[in-house]
Amino acid sequence: MAENQGEVKLLGVRGSPFVCRVVIALKLKGIEYEFIEENLGNKSDLLLKYNPIHKKVPVLVHNEKPVSESLIIVEYIEEAFKGNPILPTEPYQRALARFWSKFIDDKVFAAVRKAVFTLDEVEREKGVEESLEALQFLENELKSKFFGGDEIGFLDIAATIIAYWVPIFQEVTGLQIFTSDKFPKLYNWSQELINHPIIKESLPPREPLLAFFKGRIEALSASK
């Protein structure tokens, strides 16, 4: 345990890519924490107390003080706990890491969501197209082993959703969005990332995730 780290709790669900970002950041910093599994179908009083605004996970509670929004939590972890820096030190590089992480949430995730969780053919086609366009920007941006350079950084953490969740979405739907021939650099990066020891132990197991998303997609069809 890091010295004087205080009491750290993480309210989350194991399968969430946003919760996973926080798990990775905590593990990179060597912080011990208690994971409190939430049931989003029946939200706990603890969740409603600590995140009354959005009522969403992840919520990090450090010495009784709650922080929510995954990227804001990762920056908090960076600033509250010393050692193993997650963000670069140079202001321009920091701005780029934040910019691309926001791009992943606003553009990549929104597009992939549209492609995967819709029954409308036209909408899905649009989602696929927007996903390809967004991933191309990231492919062009990748200039080293990781986005953070030789080590995993803020943008790699934000982008774990692309490396691990998008292939699962593809397997469930049969869509071909993120493939090694379309995005060779990004694909290599994704393999490096998910095989990195810290990431490996942070990712939720694949099989239950596959089953979960199969269920979601089937429920979508059933409610058509």
Add this chain to the structure above:
Amino acid sequence: MAENQGEVKLLGVRGSPFVCRVVIALKLKGIEYEFIEENLGNKSDLLLKYNPIHKKVPVLVHNEKPVSESLIIVEYIEEAFKGNPILPTEPYQRALARFWSKFIDDKVFAAVRKAVFTLDEVEREKGVEESLEALQFLENELKSKFFGGDEIGFLDIAATIIAYWVPIFQEVTGLQIFTSDKFPKLYNWSQELINHPIIKESLPPREPLLAFFKGRIEALSASK
């Protein structure tokens, strides 16, 4: 001019609350900059070069290196230029400032937009309700003269849209969302803010803004 500040350009449009955030941050830091007025109906090659991803303003260009997304630019300005800190130093207070600023963009702005720029009665009613709910969270959060304490900080800069633009939207539409009786603390804050000398000289003139938004609302009705 701050010493060694380098060459600073801001691509923007005068009436934008997002561009205004950057203007305020630059003025608070005492940075000299060249303002390059964009025509969003006919985007310049400069804008397409410096923000090929979103093709939006504001873009800050510091020594030829572009940064976009208003809140990311404000953090960049904070980190690239010393003196007159915009963010608190304590990690938890920094996380809160970031959280509420994101809340303004994701919730307040989205709700106000829905209330103002729609002709659908049900949608507008929902927008008004969501705006009131979101502003109530901010009213509860305000515990000092400014969100930043005695001085203007990150969240005050993010929230300028509420202090200055929302009243203009109200005047144009006749909607009553942000009023002194509904949100007394927030209203007092807004008066302190818009009368602060740095903010005052950063805000675009009111009359052209009123005319602009009247035009937008009328165009909306005409296209019904």
